[in-house]
Amino acid sequence: MTSAAQDPQALDPAGVNPAEVRAMDRALELAAQGVRGANPLVGAVVLSPEGQVLGSGYHRGAGTPHAEVAALADARSRGADPAGGTMVVTLEPCNHQGRTGPCSAAIHEAGIRRVVFAAPDRTAQAAGGARWLQDHGIECDGGLRQAQSEHLNGRWLRATAESRPFVTLKTASSLDGRVAAADGTSQWITGSRARADGHAIRARVDAVLAGTGTVLADNPRLTARPVPTDEAGAAGDAGSPPPAQPLRAVMGLRPVPQDAAVRGPGFLQLATHDVPTALAELHGHGVRHVLVEGGPGIAGAFLAAGTVDELVSYIAPVVLGAGTPMFPPVGVPTLTAAHRWVPDPAGGGAVTQLGPDVRLRLRPADGDDGDDAAADGTAADRTATGRTTAASTTAAAPTSAGTATGIPVNPSTPQHNQE
Numbered sequence: 001m002t003s004a005a006q007d008p009q010a011l012d013p014a015g016v017n018p019a020e021v022r023a024m025d026r027a028l029e030l031a032a033q034g035v036r037g038a039n040p041l042v043g044a045v046v047l048s049p050e051g052q053v054l055g056s057g058y059h060r061g062a063g064t065p066h067a068e069v070a071a072l073a074d075a076r077s078r079g080a081d082p083a084g085g086t087m088v089v090t091l092e093p094c095n096h097q098g099r100t101g102p103c104s105a106a107i108h109e110a111g112i113r114r115v116v117f118a119a120p121d122r123t124a125q126a127a128g129g130a131r132w133l134q135d136h137g138i139e140c141d142g143g144l145r146q147a148q149s150e151h152l153n154g155r156w157l158r159a160t161a162e163s164r165p166f167v168t169l170k171t172a173s174s175l176d177g178r179v180a181a182a183d184g185t186s187q188w189i190t191g192s193r194a195r196a197d198g199h200a201i202r203a204r205v206d207a208v209l210a211g212t213g214t215v216l217a218d219n220p221r222l223t224a225r226p227v228p229t230d231e232a233g234a235a236g237d238a239g240s241p242p243p244a245q246p247l248r249a250v251m252g253l254r255p256v257p258q259d260a261a262v263r264g265p266g267f268l269q270l271a272t273h274d275v276p277t278a279l280a281e282l283h284g285h286g287v288r289h290v291l292v293e294g295g296p297g298i299a300g301a302f303l304a305a306g307t308v309d310e311l312v313s314y315i316a317p318v319v320l321g322a323g324t325p326m327f328p329p330v331g332v333p334t335l336t337a338a339h340r341w342v343p344d345p346a347g348g349g350a351v352t353q354l355g356p357d358v359r360l361r362l363r364p365a366d367g368d369d370g371d372d373a374a375a376d377g378t379a380a381d382r383t384a385t386g387r388t389t390a391a392s393t394t395a396a397a398p399t400s401a402g403t404a405t406g407i408p409v410n411p412s413t414p415q416h417n418q419e
């Protein structure tokens with residue numbers, strides 16, 4: 001690393017150049033447009049040998065093209081040939097075959113001469129892209145804006161390190177934070193556009209989870225379905241839902257009735273009250289992104305366990321007065337102990353109006369103040385790249401809970417790019 005990146009003009013000519021620094025900042029902005037879930041947020045920009053932008057792209061969620069492939073396609077769609085150019089990307093190119101092919105091979109086939117990446121990929125499944133590229137004669141520099149890239153994907157990195165799915169908690173409540181009226185009725189607090197948006201999220205996760213309380217009270221199907229809306233173009237959620245149905249998981253000890261709507265192929269009962277145990281079981285079933293839909297017992301348990309990576313909260317302009325609160329008491333004796341959240345600009349924006357309702361997209365504050373520098377590309381981290389050899393990239397793989405860059409990664413089972 002060189003501190004010369006404080007002034008991009010002064011960078012070591014053998015390292016990154018100003019065009020690459022600008023491209024990385026743009027790639028970070030693009031990355032933040034993706035949806036959170038099974039895969040990290042990644043953006044990419046293709047530069048010509050002269051440093052002109054030929055194309056750019058970002059990853060739109062599991063099962064869709066990775067950022068590098070999207071950027072190459074964008075360049076070609078503009079009539080540009082990426083051969084001889086530079087790929088600037090916020091994560092080390094993957095080196096594995098999932099639902100999509102390895103990005104390392106796509107970069108090689110495109111004739112890219114040089115790759116500049118932000119964060120190394122330390123996951124067992126996809127790591128090794130830089131080494132593979134270098135072995136195939138492509139120059140690689142890593143570490144430019146690494147802190148921003150890792151901050152952007154902080155909760156995804158944590159979930160991966162803990163060998164558990166990324167957890168999105170969805171709530172739908174009244175203005176006064178009630179998820180059901182005094183008599184227990186809760187269908188429907190929000191309008192059709194908010195419900196359509198919720199179904200779009202269901203369609204791109206690996207599993208939907210509710211508690212036995214919700215199943216016994218509401219008999220939900222927990223499937224992803226189109227919701228008729230009163231307005232055209234209703235769904236406000238970013239990303240293209242894949243056609244597959246998620247697993248339907250019910251957490252709790254009471255038996256799920258044989259005639260419950262949630263039963264059938266893809267149904268799973270998690271007979272436990274322990275959140276890590278439930279998440280480990282889901283992970284064992286290949287689940288890398290779970291949508292937790294409550295009710296309050298389950299929502300509170302996930303919150304108390306510190307395992308909510310993303311909160312999607314639909315708020316309807318109704319007041320229920322008495323009724324079921326969104327969360328039970330979750331161990332907050334005083335204001336300073338509150339569970340705090342910050343707006344998450346990823347995935348289409350932190351605040352979205354959906355008909356009469358509002359969708360908040362939040363992420364845990366995790367000690368930061370919500371000034372999401374990584375997402376807006378203006379972070380003060382001016383760390384320049386150091387020349388990253390394939391050896392140094394792989395050497396960064398952690399041997400304990402800590403790493404050279406301070407990211408806790410469990411070396412035994414991390415997975416990447418659940419495709």
Ligand SMILES: NC(=O)c1ccc[n+]([C@@H]2O[C@H](COP(=O)([O-])OP(=O)(O)OC[C@H]3O[C@@H](n4cnc5c(N)ncnc54)[C@H](OP(=O)(O)O)[C@@H]3O)[C@@H](O)[C@H]2O)c1
Binds near residue numbers: 297324
């Ligand atoms: N508006 C909304 O978005 C929304 C969404 C869902 C539900 N709701 C409403 O919420 C109400 C149901 O609330 P609920 O709290 O009973 O539903 P729930 O959270 O879905 O289920 C609670 C049950 O989950 C099980 N459980 C498993 N692990 C747990 C843990 N660590 N902590 C606590 N419980 C655990 C327990 O069942 P066992 O005793 O079987 O172990 C518990 O009784 C209904 O009125 C429903 O309509 C509203």
